[in-house]
Amino acid sequence: xxxxxxxxxDLAEIVGERHVRxxxxxxxxxxxxATPLFEATPQAVVYPGSxxxxxxxxxxxxANRVPVVPRGGGSNLxxxxxxxxxxxVMVLTRLNRILEISREELLARVQxxxxxxxxxxxxxxQGLLYAPDPGSHTVSTIGGNIATCAGGLRGLKYGVTxxxxxxxxxxxxxxxxxxxxxxxxxxxxxxxxxxxxxxSEGTLAVIxxxxxxxxxxxxxxxxxxxxxxxxxxxxxxxxxxxxAGIVPATLEFLDHKCIAAVEEFAKLGLRxxxxxxxLFGDDGEADAIARNLDRIGAICTEIGxxxxxxxxxxxxxxxxxxxxxxxxxxxxxxxxxxxLEDVTVPRHRLAEMVDRIxxxxxxxxxxxxxxxxxxxxxxxxTCVLDPxxxxxxxxxxxxxxxxxxxxxxxxxTITGEHGVGAAxxxxxxxxxxxxxxxxxxxxxxxxxxxxxxxxxxxxS
Amino acid sequence: MIDRSASDARPDAASGTGRPxxxxxxxxxxxxxxRCISCGFCLPxxxxxxxxxxxxxxxxxRITLMRALESGRLADxxxxxxxxxxxxxxxxxxxTVCPAGVRYGELLEQWRDHQxxxxxxxxxxxxxxxVVSRPALLGLQRLVRRYATGKAGRRAVPGGADRPASLxxxxxERGLYPEVSRAVLELRPELAVPGGQGCCGALHAHNGDSAAxxxxxxxxxxxxxxxxxxTAGGCAAHLAHHLGRDRVAELSEYLERTGYRPAGEVRxxxxxxxxxxxxxxxxxxxxxxxxxxxxxxxxxxxxxxxPNAGDCCGAAGTxxxxxxxxxxxxxRPKLEAIEAADVDYVVALNPGCLRQLRxxxxxxxxxAKAIHLAELLVMAARAANRSTPR
Numbered sequence: 001x002x003x004x005x006x007x008x009x010d011l012a013e014i015v016g017e018r019h020v021r022x023x024x025x026x027x028x029x030x031x032x033x034a035t036p037l038f039e040a041t042p043q044a045v046v047y048p049g050s051x052x053x054x055x056x057x058x059x060x061x062x063a064n065r066v067p068v069v070p071r072g073g074g075s076n077l078x079x080x081x082x083x084x085x086x087x088x089v090m091v092l093t094r095l096n097r098i099l100e101i102s103r104e105e106l107l108a109r110v111q112x113x114x115x116x117x118x119x120x121x122x123x124x125x126q127g128l129l130y131a132p133d134p135g136s137h138t139v140s141t142i143g144g145n146i147a148t149c150a151g152g153l154r155g156l157k158y159g160v161t162x163x164x165x166x167x168x169x170x171x172x173x174x175x176x177x178x179x180x181x182x183x184x185x186x187x188x189x190x191x192x193x194x195x196x197x198x199x200s201e202g203t204l205a206v207i208x209x210x211x212x213x214x215x216x217x218x219x220x221x222x223x224x225x226x227x228x229x230x231x232x233x234x235x236x237x238x239x240x241x242x243x244a245g246i247v248p249a250t251l252e253f254l255d256h257k258c259i260a261a262v263e264e265f266a267k268l269g270l271r272x273x274x275x276x277x278x279l280f281g282d283d284g285e286a287d288a289i290a291r292n293l294d295r296i297g298a299i300c301t302e303i304g305x306x307x308x309x310x311x312x313x314x315x316x317x318x319x320x321x322x323x324x325x326x327x328x329x330x331x332x333x334x335x336x337x338x339x340l341e342d343v344t345v346p347r348h349r350l351a352e353m354v355d356r357i358x359x360x361x362x363x364x365x366x367x368x369x370x371x372x373x374x375x376x377x378x379x380x381x382t383c384v385l386d387p388x389x390x391x392x393x394x395x396x397x398x399x400x401x402x403x404x405x406x407x408x409x410x411x412x413t414i415t416g417e418h419g420v421g422a423a424x425x426x427x428x429x430x431x432x433x434x435x436x437x438x439x440x441x442x443x444x445x446x447x448x449x450x451x452x453x454x455x456x457x458x459x460s
Numbered sequence: 461m462i463d464r465s466a467s468d469a470r471p472d473a474a475s476g477t478g479r480p481x482x483x484x485x486x487x488x489x490x491x492x493x494x495r496c497i498s499c500g501f502c503l504p505x506x507x508x509x510x511x512x513x514x515x516x517x518x519x520x521x522r523i524t525l526m527r528a529l530e531s532g533r534l535a536d537x538x539x540x541x542x543x544x545x546x547x548x549x550x551x552x553x554x555x556t557v558c559p560a561g562v563r564y565g566e567l568l569e570q571w572r573d574h575q576x577x578x579x580x581x582x583x584x585x586x587x588x589x590x591v592v593s594r595p596a597l598l599g600l601q602r603l604v605r606r607y608a609t610g611k612a613g614r615r616a617v618p619g620g621a622d623r624p625a626s627l628x629x630x631x632x633e634r635g636l637y638p639e640v641s642r643a644v645l646e647l648r649p650e651l652a653v654p655g656g657q658g659c660c661g662a663l664h665a666h667n668g669d670s671a672a673x674x675x676x677x678x679x680x681x682x683x684x685x686x687x688x689x690x691t692a693g694g695c696a697a698h699l700a701h702h703l704g705r706d707r708v709a710e711l712s713e714y715l716e717r718t719g720y721r722p723a724g725e726v727r728x729x730x731x732x733x734x735x736x737x738x739x740x741x742x743x744x745x746x747x748x749x750x751x752x753x754x755x756x757x758x759x760x761x762x763x764x765x766x767p768n769a770g771d772c773c774g775a776a777g778t779x780x781x782x783x784x785x786x787x788x789x790x791x792r793p794k795l796e797a798i799e800a801a802d803v804d805y806v807v808a809l810n811p812g813c814l815r816q817l818r819x820x821x822x823x824x825x826x827x828a829k830a831i832h833l834a835e836l837l838v839m840a841a842r843a844a845n846r847s848t849p850r
Contacts, residue, residue, distance in 0.1 A: 023540045024535075025525050025540025025544065026540060028525065028528040028534060029516045029525060032524070034500060047514070074500055074515065075500045091514075091515070094513060096513075136500065136501070138557075139504060336494035336495055387494060
């Protein structure tokens, strides 16, 4: 039987021929997301144009036992959008309308394919802020952000995606359309399915609309930079800043390898002789920002910062933040294969975690650069590799297994914001325990009895 | 992290293309192809991805296709490969937002070298390449007779450029817009205009014959002494790549470097003209030149920045001829922005863009006119001369 031909014909009946691809090129292009080393070829790619079409595709898939993997911008870093068991990749970027922005209610209603930056810009035009801002915000979609509970650079003060999702429209794998939550800040009617779907990585339902909370846009913002001799020193400064009762919007750090890579790309005049750079920033009223940045600067100096400077203007501050965002791609200039993780530990244990990562990297003779959201205890140790050096890739695998164990031992977790996907599934049980993993499986089966939605990932 | 089960999953995902072969076909420079980390930062700036919303017509998707071709995962005659190699405008906007430093323009040249080798090159592209290889067909001789000095840099350049400079006549300009070169010589009469100029080879490099493109660039470099001054951003980028950045100056760069002070002002209906700019993709994306043309325009008119000034206009060399429908679709948002900006002129820095904008504006019955930067500056200078009697 020509299965590909059947699939193409059946899907075309639902969405129209233009919106189905089964050519080898399209299948190859959807065999991976932004996660290196993971690849699996689907049998069809479909671009639905409405919730009803999503529902019909899912009913078809359940009836025919065909896997479906939802996909947004494909900037995922845990292989959550890789079609491990083949089947249909369902791309939701055609659903890209902002349906409503309400200044009175401080909320937006959007389709899942709107990019994070597009929503943020539309909100900003109305004097509002969509707070979550993952590093990939120009390409990542709101649907993808919710499915992975994306974090970003403002997590410390503003929280992450889950703190902003008020309600969802989602389609169950069996085709029913449900609406969870809504336009309410208070709503305890039933299990909190909005939160359950947030971070469910496309394994429980397909999100087709989201109602998200907005904030009044802060009037001003300010940014500063402190250089330290080591990442451990920078970590101590972070702990001291928060212990002093300051919760700034941004506390990001880069180690010396990241500083060099970012400088090479962005040419900002960063100091290359420092062991670590701490980027700190706040927003709100001008005098409060100035006071907070001065206090943070003073604390950094006390901890032994080599140098503290405040960005003189908005353009400079934006440039510094943009530089931090591009840490990962900039690192790839050092070696074309970058394996990036995102272990997270309680903030006061950051220095310990950083020491552990360095020790493990040395022992396995790997080049691991670390940057991350210091204020959230969220680290991005990134191993830079030659894709043809299989022995080093194998060592990298073992090193990260140790890094995950180290994070768990420090009361941390294996992933702070990227998700589990296929990449961290083997380590999930170590983090959650057998009973909880079994419960995830039962939840998965309640939503998806045929097991068609993103199989081989969470709950499978 | 690395999951061995991922590869186990492939056989049941019966794509019919099989596993990636470990061997490489040698079509691409592997160092260039390895660079992409699939982060997707390029997607929002890609004009063809904006048109279709489909991964295969994004830079990231196309690099995945190139990799599949290189590894043998996709067959040589694969229709998606053929379509996407042709659908790409080659504007290189993706390079400006790529933090991993992927040199997409070079990859595209290598791809088309393979994809369009021999008779598989579009017929129209083959014809054009043949025509520009014969300067006599381009009406070059007339222009050269009028202006050629035969030797470069005999007269001192005001502003203290201490090296000779030659004006490159360009194959499209000399055929379609000889007035652009004349305008340049009115602004900078000291420029040498050597005869016997061939094509710079950009056309060949962008149409699957990078060897000829390189060779033509080399020959032109021998023909033209000193700094090669060009009125075409695309030619500037191609020549800079092969002859070195310091051998080449696009007109606005050259004028700035030699201290040209724009005279006069361009007026329309008794007021200062409102003038917008269309960046030349390769000038902006490959050579990073954006400021000098804006400053020159602002000196003689009210400069209006279009929100999409840096986006490709769809001309893209031979693209507007090879794929007219797609070319017009890429142009559409540009025309809308020009109408919304209510400008009198749109300045182009490349003859292809000039042609594309003129046709588009005419079809849209716009009151805005497209002209080359040199023409705008000459218009202003002539107005200055009229108002100051000698």
